[in-house]
Amino acid sequence: MTGTLYVLATPIGHLHDLSRRALEILGRVDLIAAEDTRHCRGLLNHYSITTPTVSLHDHNERDRTPTLIERLKQGEEIALVSDAGTPLISDPGFVLVQAAHRAGVTVSPVPGPCAAIAALSAAGLPTDRFAFEGFPPRTSSARQSFFRRLLREPRTLVFYESSHRIMACLRDLATVFPGDRRLVIAKELTKIHERLIPTRVGEAQEALDDPQLQKGEFVLVLEGAGAEAHDRLTEEQRRILQLLLQECSLKSAVSLAEKITGARKKLLYEEALHRKAK
Numbered sequence: 249m250t251g252t253l254y255v256l257a258t259p260i261g262h263l264h265d266l267s268r269r270a271l272e273i274l275g276r277v278d279l280i281a282a283e284d285t286r287h288c289r290g291l292l293n294h295y296s297i298t299t300p301t302v303s304l305h306d307h308n309e310r311d312r313t314p315t316l317i318e319r320l321k322q323g324e325e326i327a328l329v330s331d332a333g334t335p336l337i338s339d340p341g342f343v344l345v346q347a348a349h350r351a352g353v354t355v356s357p358v359p360g361p362c363a364a365i366a367a368l369s370a371a372g373l374p375t376d377r378f379a380f381e382g383f384p385p386r387t388s389s390a391r392q393s394f395f396r397r398l399l400r401e402p403r404t405l406v407f408y409e410s411s412h413r414i415m416a417c418l419r420d421l422a423t424v425f426p427g428d429r430r431l432v433i434a435k436e437l438t439k440i441h442e443r444l445i446p447t448r449v450g451e452a453q454e455a456l457d458d459p460q461l462q463k464g465e466f467v468l469v470l471e472g473a474g475a476e477a478h479d480r481l482t483e484e485q486r487r488i489l490q491l492l493l494q495e496c497s498l499k500s501a502v503s504l505a506e507k508i509t510g511a512r513k514k515l516l517y518e519e520a521l522h523r524k525a526k
């Protein structure tokens with residue numbers, strides 16, 4: 249009999265969001281593999297839990313996994329936790345969980361807080377289908393290309409963003425997506441300064457204009473593309489097409505614009521003809 253690896257969710261702000269089952273498991277396992285042991289100790293001390301911890305983060309996960317798997321195979325029980333929320337969701341743990349499955353070790357989730365799901369559940373945007381896109385790239389050009397690939401995605405989109413990049417991210421969203429797309433900015437969920445700000449892509453930078461509002465942790469929940477998104481070009485797509493028309497033939501401009509912007513060829517072709525006729 250192998251032991252069990254528990255993938256255990258911890259609070260994303262409010263300490264009371266730790267489930268009873270999670271508490272009981274944290275108290276009884278042989279070891280807690282934590283993204284940051286000092287951070288984890290804060291939570292454990294709050295609940296007077298004295299279980300030993302070992303660090304498991306992006307930089308040591310590969311090295312540490314074989315030892316942890318060996319202990320699990322010997323029958324020990326280990327809980328995997330990250331700094332906040334559900335491990336593996338934009339957090340470490342993938343290498344260990346994958347290795348546990350390969351080694352035939354029992355892996356068991358202990359579900360609980362996850363910022364993406366918390367934001368989605370309260371955003372008031374369609375939840376029947378959604379796509380979690382994690383953190384957008386850090387540079388503006390990479391971020392815009394990333395958003396462009398999602399322009400026609402019909403599902404509600406969920407992004408994570410830090411306070412350092414939130415304004416730049418909102419600016420790039422407004423560059424790529426139509427201004428009237430609904431957007432909910434979920435900030436500091438379950439914490440004292442929790443805010444859910446329903447806005448639109450074109451008004452989002454203004455909605456977060458106050459520097460106080462730009463602090464903390466953010467989830468962005470963006471409405472998916474409706475049917476109308478397939479029938480019109482955005483300002484950015486028109487601008488790129490116009491630039492290309494100045495440099496190359498109509499056919500090449502349309503073909504390049506399709507590759508760059510992801511817009512439909514038929515729409516680009518109609519727009520190009522319209523501009524040439526002017």
Ligand code: SAM
Nearest residue numbers: 260333334337338362363408409436437465466
């Ligand atoms: N594993 C975590 C989870 O289940 O949500 C996510 C970890 S990821 C490294 C951290 C990001 O999650 C933050 O930058 C922010 O985008 C989001 N996040 C975490 N806690 C949050 C909170 N209380 N309010 C809003 N966003 C939060």
